[in-house]
Amino acid sequence: MLNIKDLKAEIDGKEILKGLSLNVNPGEIHAIMGPNGSGKSTLASVLAGREEYEVTDGTVEFLGKDLLDMAADVRAKEGLFLAFQYPVEIPGVSNINFLRTALNEIREYNNQDPIDAKDFLEMVRDRSKLVELNTKLANRSINEGFSGGEKKRNEIFQMAMLNPKLGILDETDSGLDIDALKIVASGVNQLRSKENSFLVITHYQRLLNYIEPDFVHVLYNGQIIKSGDKSLALELEEKGYDWIIKPKEIENS
C-alpha cells in the first residue's frame, strides 16, 4: 500500500528526514514512535503534501502510484487521510458543509455521483456515534470553539466519513484525557479492516494499549533505527529511548 524508500526532506534548508524507509501493507497498523524532534510530524506532513517541506531524495509509492507527484487534495482523493495534530479552525464554514464538499469531491474523483442529502445525513448520524461526537458539533464551524478533545474526535469522525485507505494519526493522543483517548481509539478500531491501514504517530505508548499495532518503529534523527512488534512499545515505555539511541550515536561518531 505505502512504500517509502530512502526519503529525505527538509524545511527552510534544514534536513529533517534523512533517508527513511517504510513499507505498509493493507490491513496493517504501524506505530511510529520517537523522541521530540525526531521527524515524526514531518513524516506525516510530507506524506500529506504540505508545501513547506521539500523532498530532496527518495520515493514514496502509494497504491502503486507516485505519491510525491500528487497535489495534496489528490492524495486525499486517492485515499490518504491525515488526522492533524493541531486541527485548523475555519470560521463560518460548518463542519457538515465542509464534509459534504469533501466527500463529493472524492466521489467525483472516483466517478461516483454526489451523495444524496438524506443518505449523507444518515451517514453523519451513524459515524458520529463512532466517536461519541454530538451531532450538534457538525453544524458548528470547523473546529471553532471545540475543546481539544472535541477537535481530535472530530478528526476521527471525518476519517470515518471519508473512509480512507490509509489513515495517518499525527499525535492524535496528545492533549487527550484517558476517557477521550479510549473513545478515539475505539473509533479507530471500528474502522480497522483488511483493506485499510493506519500509521499511528505517537509520543507515548499509552495509545497503543488501545490501538494494537502490528509493527512499532523507532524514529530518531530522521531515520527508523529500530523496528519490532508491539512489545517494543512496552519496552520503550519501560526503558525510554536511550538504550536504542545511545549505541546508535556511538556508532555514528
Next chain:
Amino acid sequence: MSEDRIALVKGEDRLLKILEKQGASYSQRISSIEAWKKCPIPSRKDEYWKYTRVAPLLNRSYDVVLDNKPFTGSITKDEDAYTLIFVDGHFAPELSDSITEKGVEIGNLDAKPNLGLELKDFTNSKGDYFTLLNNSFYLDGPAIKIQDNCELTKALHIVHVLSESDRLLNVRGSIELGKNCNAKVVERWVSQSANDNLINTVMNLVVGNDSSLEFTKIQAIGKENNLISQEFALQESDSILRINTISLEGKLIRNNCNVRLQGMGSECFLNGLFMGRDNQHIDNHTFVDHAVPHCQSNELYKGVMDDHSKGVFNGKVIVQRDAQKTNAFQYNGNILLSQNAQIYSKPELEIYADDVKCSHGSTTGQLDKEAMFYLQSRGISAKRARQLMVYAFAKEVLEKISLPAIREELDRYLIDRYQIVLDT
C-alpha cells in the same frame, strides 16, 4: 486673504532681515514662507482638520521674539535626569545641565544648526499649514545626536517654560540615534502665567538600526495656551520607538505623530492619554507608514472627556504593497464623563499587502455600570467609584511609560485630579 495672513507674525519684515544673516538656510525659509502664504488656513472641510477648528488661532497676530529677557523664575529639576531648559522657545544654557557623555552631542539648534535634521517627507506633512509655518519661522529647539553604540545613561528632560503671552513659538527639534543606541527623552511644559500663546513644534526623530528611543510628551501647557505638536519619525531595521503623548491641560492641543517604519524588523509603540475638561479640545492624529516587511506597530490611545471638552482620535495605518508580514494593532478607548463632552474617533486602515495582521478597535461609552454598582455595593460612594474607575482606565496608558519617576508623577497627578484616596 494673504493680507490677513501676514498679520499672523508681527513685524515679519524686520524679523526676516535678521534671519537673512543666517545664510544658507535662509533661502529654504523664503521658499517655505512662499508656500505657507499660499496655503489656505485649515478648515473643517479638510479631512485632516475635520474635527478641529484652528482658524480662530490663526486670524490674529502674535509676537515672534528673537531674544529673551533673562529668566528669573525657578524650575524644579529631576535629580536623576539631565535637563535642558528652553524659555519661550529659546535655549537657556545657564539653567540647563551640561551633558558630557561618550558619543552624545546635545545642544540647541540655534547654536548647533548642524545637528538639525532636514524635515523628512511625509505624505501627511506635505503642504501642511503648520509644518510650513514651522519651516518658515523656527528659531530654536533641542538637538540631540547619539553616535553608534552609545547611549544616554540618564533620561533627558526638555523643559519648555512659558513666561510671556501672545507669542507664536515655532520650536524645531531633532533626536538622531545611530546604530545600537539607547535614549529616553521627556518633553514637558511649564506655564508661568503665560496666556494665548500658539506653540507650533516639529520634532524630527531618527532611530538607527537596533536602537531604541522613548519620547514622552507631557502636555500641561496652561489653560489658555494652544499647542500644535508634530513628530516625524523614521525607523531603521530592528529599531524600537515609543512615543507617549500625555495631554493634560491646554486650550487646544493637536498632536500629529508620524512614523515611518522603513527598516525591517522595526517596531513602534504609540501610546496616548488625553484628558479634557472645561472647554478643552484635544486632537490626536497618528500616521504609521509600514513601508517594509516584518514590522509591527502598536497604538493605545485613551481619552477621558469631562465638562464641555472635545476629544479626537484619528489613527491611520498604511501598509504598503511590499510590507508583508506586517502586524498593526490599534486601540482607542474613550470615556465621556459629562453630558456635554464629545468624542470623535476615526481609526483608519489602508492596506495594500495581503499577508498582514491588522486590527483596530474603538469603544466609547460611560464607565461600566456593573463595575460601578459593584463598587457601590461595597460601600464606596458613586463619586469615589467614578474616580477610581477613571483612574484605573487611564492608568493602563501610564504603565506603558518606562521611566518610573515620570510614571509616579503622573500617577500622583491622576490621584490629585480625581481626588482619589488610595490605601497604600
Next chain:
Amino acid sequence: MSKKEDDILKEVTSSDYKYGFTTDVESDQAPRGLNEDIIRFISAKKEEPEWLLEWRLKAFRHWLTMEEPTWAHITYPKPDFQNIIYYSAPKKKKELESLDEVDPELLKTFEKLGISLLEQKRLTGVAVDVVMDSVSVKTTFQASLAEKGIIFCSFSEAVQNHPDLIQKYLGKVVPMTDNFYAALNSAVFTDGSFCYIPKGVRCPMELSTYFRINEANTGQFERTLVIAEKGSYVSYLEGCTAPMRDENQLHAAVVELIALDDAEIKYSTVQNWYPGDKTGKGGIFNFVTKRGLCEENAKISWTQVETGSAVTWKYPSCILKGNNSTGEFYSIAVTNNFQQADTGTKMQHIGKNTKSTIISKGISAGHSNNAYRGLVNIQKNAENARNFTQCDSLLMGDTCGAHTFPYIEVKNNTAKVEHEATTSKIGEDQLFYCNQRGIDTEKAIGLIVNGYCREVLSQLPMEFAVEAKKLLEVSLEGSVG
C-alpha cells in the same frame, strides 16, 4: 506564495462576466446630453404633473451649482454628462395586459438573468418589478398584492395613480440637494419602483425589482420609494445586471425608505452590474444614494452583496429619528481585477434608545481597491444609543488594497459605541486542511469565503442567498491569497 497559487491568481483575471449579453429590443430614446429641455422631454414622455417637472428643474438648477465629490478612495475618469442618453425605454407597441404580451426578447433576457417571470417567481411567491434601461417593464402579482392594499408598481405608474403619496414622500429622506448624484437623479430619473404597505399589513411575499441597463451610452437613473405605514412589514429585494460594453456607463440611483412607527423594512440588494474587463476597461459607475428613515420603534435593515460595477460609491444609511428605532447594515463587497469600491453606511442616532449594527465584509482580489467608509453619529439627545460595528477585510493576492475608514462621533455620554476591524488573508493552513480532505484549492476558497461572509449571507432571504453565494464564487473564481 506558492507557484500553484500564482497560476490560480492569473486565472482570476481571465474569469469572465457571465451576464454580459445585450438584448435586441427596439427602444425609444432621448437625444444625448442634458439641459432643461431634456428634463422637460422626460417629464412629458412620462406625462407627469406640473409640480414634478418643477421639482426636477429645481434639482437640475441646483445640480449645476454642485461639484462631484472627491473624498472617496476611488479614481475614475469624470463622466461626460453631456454624452449620456438620459432616457431610453424599450419601445412599447401597446399597453401590456399580461406577461404573455411582454416582448419575447425581453423575457429571454430575464431567463438569462435567472429570473423567470413566468413561473419560477410565481412558484416561490416573489413579486417582481423589472426595470430595464430606467423604465419599468412589468410588475407581477400586482393584483394579489392589491387585495391587501399593498401598492407595488413602477414609479411612473405611481406618479399617475398615487400622486398624493409621491408628492408627500418624494425627497423626504434624500432631499434633491443632498449630494451631486442625488441631485442629478432627482432631475433626470426615468423610472423605478414604488411600494406602499398599509398600516398593520405584513407583506406576504418578498417584493423584488430587477434592474438592467441594456442600451449603449445610456445612464440609468432609477428611483425607488418604499413606504411602510405604522406597524407594517416588507422585505424588498433588488438585483442588477448590465451588458458588457467597453465604455463606462453611469448608474446613479436614489432609494428612499420610510418606516413609520413600529414598521420594519428589510431591503436586500445583489448588485452585479458589469464590472469591466480584466484590464479595467468598461464597466458601470455605480453612484447610489440609499437612505431610510425610522420613526418610533421602527427598524430598517440593509443587506447588500456587491460584486459588480467598475466603481461603487454607495452608503445605505439609516436615520434613527424615532425613539427605540433600529438600523442594520450587512454588507459583502467583492472587488476583483481593477474594480474599486468605496462603500459603507451612516447610522444617525437621533432618538433615544436607538440601536444600530454594522457588519461589513470586504474581499479584495486582483488589482482592486475595496474600502469601507462608515459613520456612526450619536447625537446630543440620543440617550442610551448603542452601536456595534465589525468590519473585516480579506485580501487575496498582494496587488489589491483593503481599507477601513470609520468615523465615530459621540455627543452623548450614555452612548455605547464599539468598533472592531480586522484584516486577514486566507490562511495557508486552512487551505491545506481542506486539500487534505480532498477539496481542491479553488473549491476550498469558495468554502472559506462563504464562511467568512456567513453573517451577512444569513440575512438574505433564502433564494437570494443561494444566488449571492454563486455570485461570490463566480466573482472570485480562481482567486487565492
